[in-house]
């Protein structure tokens with residue numbers, strides 16, 4: 035029997051990291067002292083008080099049943115309360131808040147509710163891969179918005195062709211940004227709202243990293259801007275803020291009609307978040323401020339160790355204002371893939387080639403601050419020795 039993959043799988047971008055993966059597995063197998071700056075997954079555990087709440091809630095058999103698809107009312111209220119206290123944004127917990135099985139799930143599913151085959155979408159390049167794959171699965175045509183250093187890694191909305199803009203139905207945005215570490219201000223979001231209104235484009239703002247920011251900078255929510263709720267939604271996540279990547283809890287908030295479309299897709303695909311996890315998530319959100327403070331302190335130290343160390347060694351890398359990523363320009367005639375390979379082979383350090391996030395990611399590698407300061411110092415020392423001595 036011949037088993038054929040559907041066209042939508044064939045349309046996904048090629049996997050570019052085979053050679054690097056091979057080198058990485060080989061290094062690990064050989065027992066080399068690999069330092070992994072490749073993955074955007076916090077190394078620290080979920081705080082104890084959240085785990086204790088999960089344990090307590092899981093002992094109650096009523097949590098063992100199928101969860102309500104739109105989530106517990108108490109969770110939606112807590113999520114709305116967090117948006118109120120953090121961003122001064124008012125949300126109706128019944129219609130303007132939708133819990134997700136992690137924000138990735140919502141990001142990938144939202145085009146299914148609004149994109150017909152052949153419809154066009156605007157997607158940042160470089161960008162988090164599910165913006166593109168979700169669009170492809172819905173039969174959409176992706177128009178990439180290049181994020182380049184000259185524009186502070188913001189899309190140049192004025193450069194988008196009028197005809198293209200008219201044909202586009204949905205736009206993904208992500209600030210603070212993965213992979214570039216760039217941030218935006220409210221003035222940028224105001225431009226986005228005006229653009230979206232002019233061309234009838236649904237805006238999907240991905241705000242997964244607003245709680246990891248430095249030097250007193252407090253990243254805004256898209257929904258803080260007047261009119262934003264008329265044109266779009268925002269995705270958020272408990273993953274990075276609370277070191278809960280494996281728990282799968284995210285949220286979409288904002289325009290009720292957009293959320294309703296997403297909820298209808300989801301009700302045909304999943305059956306909600308484990309109720310005990312929802313109860314633990316309520317507890318997490320209640321202590322968001324405290325957890326954030328500790329986390330920011332830890333990532334600030336790590337950022338400074340890596341950025342100061344690399345700059346002193348001779349690799350000029352910028353200091354991000356948010357996210358736990360350092361977006362470093364390549365040097366020495368390498369491109370992003372060959373530099374990542376060289377760093378792995380010669381220094382036993384894993385970094386992610388920018389090309390993997392899209393064409394405009396070429397020329398950079400991404401380093402995640404997901405190891406402690408001693409390992410980051412060690413990484414800096416090895417890079418200095420191999421490439422800058």
Ligand SMILES: Cc1ncc(COP(=O)(O)O)c(C=O)c1O
Nearest residue numbers: 136137138162212242271273284
């Ligand atoms: C920009 C961005 N958005 C969303 C996510 C997904 O987070 P989760 O599905 O864990 O909520 C990630 C994870 O790496 C990310 O980098």
